[in-house]
Amino acid sequence: MENRSMKIKLARYIDAGFPIIYVNTFEEDKVDTIISEINYGKEIYEWNETNGYIDFESKTPLIEDCSLEMMLDMLKSIDLLDRKIILLKDVVSYFEDAKIVSKIKGLARLINQGADATIIIVSSVLVIPKDLEKYITILEMDYLNTDEIKKIIEDFIRENLGIQDVNERLIDEFAVAFKGLTEFEILNLLALSYADDGELTKRDLRLIFDQKQQMIKKAGILEMIPLKETIDDIGGLENLKEWFKRKAKVYKNMGKAKKYGVDMPKGVLIAGVPGCGKSLNAKAAANLFEVPLLRLDMGRLMGKYVGESEGNLRNAIALAEAISPCVLWIDELEKAFAGIGGSGGGAEVTTRLFGNFLTWMQEKDSPTFVVATANDIMKLPPELLRKGRFDEIFYVGLPNAVEREKIFHIHIKKRRPQDLKYIKVNELVRKTEGFSGADIEGVVKDAVESAFADDKTSVQTQDILEAIKNTHSLSEIMKDALEKMAKEYEKRKFKNASR
Numbered sequence: 001m002e003n004r005s006m007k008i009k010l011a012r013y014i015d016a017g018f019p020i021i022y023v024n025t026f027e028e029d030k031v032d033t034i035i036s037e038i039n040y041g042k043e044i045y046e047w048n049e050t051n052g053y054i055d056f057e058s059k060t061p062l063i064e065d066c067s068l069e070m071m072l073d074m075l076k077s078i079d080l081l082d083r084k085i086i087l088l089k090d091v092v093s094y095f096e097d098a099k100i101v102s103k104i105k106g107l108a109r110l111i112n113q114g115a116d117a118t119i120i121i122v123s124s125v126l127v128i129p130k131d132l133e134k135y136i137t138i139l140e141m142d143y144l145n146t147d148e149i150k151k152i153i154e155d156f157i158r159e160n161l162g163i164q165d166v167n168e169r170l171i172d173e174f175a176v177a178f179k180g181l182t183e184f185e186i187l188n189l190l191a192l193s194y195a196d197d198g199e200l201t202k203r204d205l206r207l208i209f210d211q212k213q214q215m216i217k218k219a220g221i222l223e224m225i226p227l228k229e230t231i232d233d234i235g236g237l238e239n240l241k242e243w244f245k246r247k248a249k250v251y252k253n254m255g256k257a258k259k260y261g262v263d264m265p266k267g268v269l270i271a272g273v274p275g276c277g278k279s280l281n282a283k284a285a286a287n288l289f290e291v292p293l294l295r296l297d298m299g300r301l302m303g304k305y306v307g308e309s310e311g312n313l314r315n316a317i318a319l320a321e322a323i324s325p326c327v328l329w330i331d332e333l334e335k336a337f338a339g340i341g342g343s344g345g346g347a348e349v350t351t352r353l354f355g356n357f358l359t360w361m362q363e364k365d366s367p368t369f370v371v372a373t374a375n376d377i378m379k380l381p382p383e384l385l386r387k388g389r390f391d392e393i394f395y396v397g398l399p400n401a402v403e404r405e406k407i408f409h410i411h412i413k414k415r416r417p418q419d420l421k422y423i424k425v426n427e428l429v430r431k432t433e434g435f436s437g438a439d440i441e442g443v444v445k446d447a448v449e450s451a452f453a454d455d456k457t458s459v460q461t462q463d464i465l466e467a468i469k470n471t472h473s474l475s476e477i478m479k480d481a482l483e484k485m486a487k488e489y490e491k492r493k494f495k496n497a498s499r
């Protein structure tokens with residue numbers, strides 16, 4: 001967070017008489033510092049879960065065992081409330097309690113009626129009870145930018161290492177690695193890196209990476225996916241792969257490309273048949289771009305409180321942007337945005353969430369490359385498919401004969417490279433029309449397993465044919481749906497991922 005802009009915003013909100021300011025951050029200490037700097041002589045009533053009602057300066061309890069309710073009751077008239085700041089920490093779990101919510105609302109009303117006071121809620125999670133919605137203003141912590149991070153590193157070096165020379169490029173690398181971390185976390189990591197051998201070296205970058213992974217895990221909505229798959233693990237889908245390679249060239253040379261006049265790549269939507277390599281492509285793309293892959297779990301994003309899912313999306317996006325350059329993989333996009341435009345609370349939240357996402361996609365200029373995948377394009381709202389949101393929309397269909405041959409090669413080679421040259425892949429291809437990539441992988445896996453169980457020294461064509469016979473292919477299972485989808489893609493003129 002940049003202290004200064006946060007301070008200015010908070011001061012402005014307090015001056016403007018906003019009744020409740022919700023500071024969404026896990027840096028409580030910083031909020032304390034800011035409040036003491038901008039508090040012009042108002043009395044601070046602080047309450048937290050551990051100690052109850054405490055003295056803001058010394059953090060010692062003012063009244064033994066004072067519950068949140070008791071403290072709120074001490075302030076329940078304009079006179080009592082006047083010239084106070086009510087600072088509430090760890091209170092989110094109390095929002096389940098209608099009595100507490102109604103008491104907070106009562107105070108907010110008094111402030112609106114003229115009491116010179118402000119309620120400040122500090123929490124790392126954003127939960128807004130419906131009843132308080134119209135009284136609350138959210139204040140988001142900004143992440144540190146590269147220059148601010150560099151300054152922290154340089155200050156640290158000056159204080160701890162003296163003028164020992166840490167080269168400029170290493171500082172740059174550290175600064176990139178630290179993106180998305182708070183000042184507190186950065187200083188901790190610097191201290192840790194320094195403590196092991198008294199210097200800052202390239203090896204310490206590993207530590208930072210691990211720490212970041214921890215942080216992403218803690219935030220809970222994004223997941224960092226390990227990168228094993230490369231573009232060579234994908235059989236077929238040549239158009240899509242070609243497209244990714246071109247974007248990777250731009251992405252990896254962004255400075256040069258920008259100067260040339262090339263726009264920052266935004267992302268791609270890959271829609272189509274399940275099990276045909278959509279996820280595989282998201283992973284391969286991150287590998288090709290040489291950046292981390294973050295998966296956004298849309299299911300977990302949807303919270304049970306009003307504003308929670310929006311807050312979660314905002315946090316996820318902010319985190320991804322802070323970590324960028326990265327690929328942000330949004331899996332099962334249609335699940336998140338089903339029910340848009342409908343009526344009722346749930347649909348409303350979804351519609352708003354969707355609006356926020358669209359705006360972000362439209363205006364985004366950070367190197368966060370979005371790979372969205374969807375099985376059912378029919379469920380996606382048309383706004384999403386308009387130009388300007390994604391750089392391109394591809395559909396992935398069932399693999400054709402040439403592609404099936406490649407997919408067989410990849411999966412046999414992965415498990416039984418020694419058998420590959422004796423296996424008649426052509427024959428397998430002929431027998432697997434309507435099979436998805438995942439079906440083919442399944443067939444190979446089964447054949448290898450049964451050959452092993454039968455003590456065979458090698459896997460042969462016949463073993464795989466046997467497995468094919470025992471498989472119900474995807475097109476057998478969902479024939480009508482697949483045909484309908486194929487027509488839809490044609491109608492909408494999406495690009496075919498295959499050549």
Ligand code: ATP
Nearest residue numbers: 233234235274275276277278279280407437438441
């Ligand atoms: P879903 O929508 O069900 O998640 P998906 O299209 O994302 O499906 P993937 O997860 O990419 O499918 O594919 C499932 C598995 O099938 C992959 O892990 C891979 O092993 C295999 N597979 C699918 N398509 C291909 C392909 N074109 N080349 C090689 N392997 C493939």
